[in-house]
Structures are given as structure tokens and as C-alpha cells.
Amino acid sequence: MNDPKVNDDMLMPRPVCDSQSEMIELVLPNDANPLGALLGGRLMHWIDLAAALACHRHSHSHAVTASVDHIDFLVPVQVGDLVILRSSVNRVFQTSMEVGVKVFVENYIADISQHVASAYLTFVAVDAKGNHLKVAPIIPESEEQQRRYEDAGRRREIRRAELQRRKKR
Numbered sequence: 598m599n600d601p602k603v604n605d606d607m608l609m610p611r612p613v614c615d616s617q618s619e620m621i622e623l624v625l626p627n628d629a630n631p632l633g634a635l636l637g638g639r640l641m642h643w644i645d646l647a648a649a650l651a652c653h654r655h656s657h658s659h660a661v662t663a664s665v666d667h668i669d670f671l672v673p674v675q676v677g678d679l680v681i682l683r684s685s686v687n688r689v690f691q692t693s694m695e696v697g698v699k700v701f702v703e704n705y706i707a708d709i710s711q712h713v714a715s716a717y718l719t720f721v722a723v724d725a726k727g728n729h730l731k732v733a734p735i736i737p738e739s740e741e742q743q744r745r746y747e748d749a750g751r752r753r754e755i756r757r758a759e760l761q762r763r764k765k766r
């Protein structure tokens with residue numbers, strides 16, 4: 598384990614809205630299976646990138662993916678659809694942050710938008726040498742941000758318990 602390195606400027610508390618990010622992808626044939634449906638792995642890659650954007654914006658540092666909670670794929674996505682990924686940091690702990698990513702598919706011909714997937718990821722802030730960095734506190738402002746903040750605390754406890762359980766095996 599590395600000692601967290603502290604930098605006063607980086608530790609200034611920031612509101613959740615500063616981390617909010619949006620990424621849009623047009624699904625091309627190279628992203629799809631032979632039936633023309635988006636590959637789950639490609640969507641997971643985009644989710645990871647969208648989450649990283651929010652982490653970088655909040656922490657002003659590099660960050661690595663520590664874990665991804667489970668992902669359900671709710672509706673199929675076809676070649677030609679637009680995939681919109683919205684991310685924001687839900688809560689900061691010491692060196693780690695939980696990020697939520699919500700994914701929508703938009704068919705601009707039919708003018709339809711549907712929820713495709715949601716995921717929670719944990720990132721750890723690191724410097725260029727891989728040392729863990731302490732992350733600035735986050736300020737939830739709206740009721741929804743406050744709810745996500747509380748929920749993130751409960752999810753962290755579940756993750757930690759699960760990690761301990763696996764280590765004992």
C-alpha cells in the first residue's frame with residue numbers, strides 16, 4: 598500500500614456538478630456483433646471511460662479503475678444508434694471515489710431515448726508513479742446528489758465486506 602500524498606490545491610472541496618460529464622458515441626459496425634447489436638464489452642469500455650472523465654474532473658489527477666459493480670444491459674443497442682453516457686462522482690472516501698454512470702440509447706430517426714444501463718465504479722487517484730493520492734471532498738448540492746452520496750456509503754460497506762469475504766477463501 599502506498600501512503601496518500603497530499604497537495605493542498607487538489608484538496609479543495611468541489612461540488613458534484615464540477616465532475617458531471619457526458620460522452621456520446623455513434624455505434625458503428627466495428628462495435629457490433631454479426632446481428633448488428635452493440636457488444637457488451639464495448640459498452641463496458643465506454644462506461645469505464647465516461648467514469649474516468651468524471652474522476653479526472655473532480656480529482657484533478659490520474660485515476661485507475663479499482664472495481665466495477667455489476668452491470669445489467671436493459672435494452673439492445675443497434676448499429677446507427679447514439680449512446681449517451683452521463684457520469685458524476687457520487688462520493689469521495691480517502692483516495693477512492695465512487696462514480697455513477699447512466700447510459701441512454703437514442704435513435705434519432707424514431708426520436709426515441711431509452712435507459713440502457715447504469716453502473717457504479719470505484720477509482721483510485723494516483724500520481725504519475727502510481728502513488729495513491731488523497732482526493733478532495735465532494736459537495737452534494739441537490740436532493741438527488743445527497744441520496745447518491747448516502748447510497749455510495751452503503752455500497753462501499755458492501756464492497757468492503759465482499760472483498761474481506763473473498764480474501765478469506
Ligand SMILES: CC(C)(COP(=O)(O)OP(=O)(O)OC[C@H]1O[C@@H](n2cnc3c(N)ncnc32)[C@H](O)[C@@H]1OP(=O)(O)O)[C@@H](O)C(=O)NCCC(=O)NCCS
Nearest residue numbers: 598599661662663664690691692693694719721729756760
Ligand atoms: C485499485 C488499487 C489502486 C488498490 O490498491 P491497494 O493498495 O490494493 O488498495 P488499498 O488497500 O491501499 O486501498 C486504496 C483505496 O482503494 C480502495 N479499494 C481497494 N480495492 C478496492 C476494490 N476492489 N473496490 C473498491 N475500492 C477498492 C480502498 O477502499 C481504498 O480507498 P480509500 O483510500 O478511499 O479508503 C490497486 O489494486 C491497483 O492498482 N489495481 C490495478 C488498477 C488498474 O490497473 N485498473 C485498470 C484495469 S486493468
